[in-house]
Amino acid sequence: MWLATRYMNISNLEPIIERIEVPVQDNTQLLLLTEQLGSSQQQVKFLDATINTLSHQVAKLETDLENTQAEAKKQKGRAASAHTSKGQILEKWAPFVDHPEIDPNWEAENWSFMGNPIDYIVWDYRKDKNLNLEEGMIYIMDVKSAKAQLSTKQRRIRDLVKAGRVEWREIRLD
Numbered sequence: 677m678w679l680a681t682r683y684m685n686i687s688n689l690e691p692i693i694e695r696i697e698v699p700v701q702d703n704t705q706l707l708l709l710t711e712q713l714g715s716s717q718q719q720v721k722f723l724d725a726t727i728n729t730l731s732h733q734v735a736k737l738e739t740d741l742e743n744t745q746a747e748a749k750k751q752k753g754r755a756a757s758a759h760t761s762k763g764q765i766l767e768k769w770a771p772f773v774d775h776p777e778i779d780p781n782w783e784a785e786n787w788s789f790m791g792n793p794i795d796y797i798v799w800d801y802r803k804d805k806n807l808n809l810e811e812g813m814i815y816i817m818d819v820k821s822a823k824a825q826l827s828t829k830q831r832r833i834r835d836l837v838k839a840g841r842v843e844w845r846e847i848r849l850d
Contacts, residue, residue, distance in 0.1 A: 759822055767795050767819035793829045795819045 766773075771784040779800065786799045798815040802808035816837055818830055826834065836842070 759824075763819075763821040763824055766821045770796065770817075770819045793818075793827065794833060 768789075770778070771782070771787040774780070782798055782800055786801075788797045788799065789795065790797060794816055796815075796817045796819070798817060800815065801812040816833070818826060818834075820826070
């Protein structure tokens with residue numbers, strides 16, 4: 677980009693040609709000055725060609741960069757979609773997975789899939805009423821994979837549960 681800008685700046689300038697008047701005393705000196713002028717003209721043509729070539733290369737590199745960025749964006753989207761799909765599959769299999777945070781005594785039939793915003797409620801109850809009140813628990817769980825984070829809604833629900841703001845209600849409709 678710098679080279680292209682520099683070329684535009686140079687190409688828009690008026691040519692700066694210094695007029696030099698040299699008194700010529702013989703033909704040898706005239707031939708030497710003519711050769712120097714020809715050499716300078718060749719250098720100018722060479723530099724113009726080099727600038728033109730480099731400008732084309734810069735334009736091609738800019739196009740390649742744009743294409744690469746677009747492809748990277750597509751690949752990132754595909755990867756995110758794959759992670760989401762993997763997470764959805766893993767959350768369905770959570771009751772059957774061996775994991776340190778999953779109690780091996782929890783029976784799969786006591787997992788109720790909610791889906792949204794919370795994935796599961798696990799009913800870890802005991803058949804004996806007194807033992808149930810001492811040891812039983814209800815777990816509200818969300819299953820995440822990789823670097824997935826809780827949504828704002830999920831964090832609010834988690835905070836309410838941790839603060840003990842949970843209540844049982846029984847509603848009878850007749």
